[in-house]
Each structure stands twice: as C-alpha cells, then as structure tokens.
Amino acid sequence: MEFSCTARRSGGLLVLEVAGDIDLAVHGRFQAAIDELWPTGPIDVVVDCSRVTFLDSMGLRVLVHAMQRAAGHGCGFALAAPSQPVLRVLDLAGVKSLFSVIGPLPDADAEPAAEAAPDPAI
Structure with a gap:
C-alpha cells in the first residue's frame, strides 16, 4: 500500500x-x-495509525519526534487505533507506554484540514 498522510479537524x-x-x-x-x-x-494531535501496514524504526522515530514536539508545545498527542504492525514495533522497542493509545475515531463531524503534497521523487 502506498504511503499517505492527510489531516482533518x-x-x-x-x-x-x-x-x-x-x-x-x-x-x-x-x-x-x-x-x-x-x-x-x-x-x-492524534495520529490515526489504523491503516499503517508496516512500521520500522525510522517511522517510529518520526512518531516519537512528533510526540515530543506536541509535549514541547503543551499539546496532547495520541495514536488512534494503531494497527498490529504499529503495536508490534511499539512493543518490540519498549516504548508503547510512552504513547497515549486510543480507539478508533468517529469521522462524522470531520472537516478536511489539508493534505500533504505528494513527493514527486517517489
């Protein structure tokens, strides 16, 4: 599955x-x-990880950095409905307890916020 990252409020x-x-x-x-x-x-900020099919240490690094960034700005940060590949890496790295993990988010009241521009190099 092709990587994508979009945002909504x-x-x-x-x-x-x-x-x-x-x-x-x-x-x-x-x-x-x-x-x-x-x-x-x-x-x-909530990162919905329910459709992540694979996560390695570099992806985990990005999540940790985002969590630290949120904390530095006094904002909450959570992972929503992490897939089994995400949970496995969090467990293997011993960092699952560092993240707030919540269930699936409803999308009925969602408003699109933005979408990251596709990378032409990939």
Whole structure:
C-alpha cells in the first residue's frame, strides 16, 4: 500500500491519518508531511495509525519526534487505533507506554484540514 498522510479537524483535534508502509524509504516524506500539517496554535494531535501496514524504526522515530514536539508545545498527542504492525514495533522497542493509545475515531463531524503534497521523487 502506498504511503499517505492527510489531516482533518475533528472535535477540536487535529487528526493526522496515516496509511501504508512507513519505513526508511518514506520516513522523510512522513516527517515532511507532519511538519507541513502541524497546527500553528495549541491543539491536541492524534495520529490515526489504523491503516499503517508496516512500521520500522525510522517511522517510529518520526512518531516519537512528533510526540515530543506536541509535549514541547503543551499539546496532547495520541495514536488512534494503531494497527498490529504499529503495536508490534511499539512493543518490540519498549516504548508503547510512552504513547497515549486510543480507539478508533468517529469521522462524522470531520472537516478536511489539508493534505500533504505528494513527493514527486517517489
């Protein structure tokens, strides 16, 4: 599955919806998408990981960096409905307890916020 990262606002949250493989080949795109879509004001951020099909250490690094960034701005940060590949890497790395993990998010009141520009190099 091709990597994608989009954003929407939902109930006072910025939801980053991530899909596909997050590995060495796309971690730069993932980081760039987060940088581009990151809120300018104080708002809690949720990364919907339900459609992530693969996560390696570089993808995990991007998630940890985003969590630290949110904490530095006094914002909440959570992973929503992480897929089994995401949970496996969090467990193997021993960092699952660092992340707030929540269930699936409703999308009925969602308003599209933005979409990261596709990377022409890939």
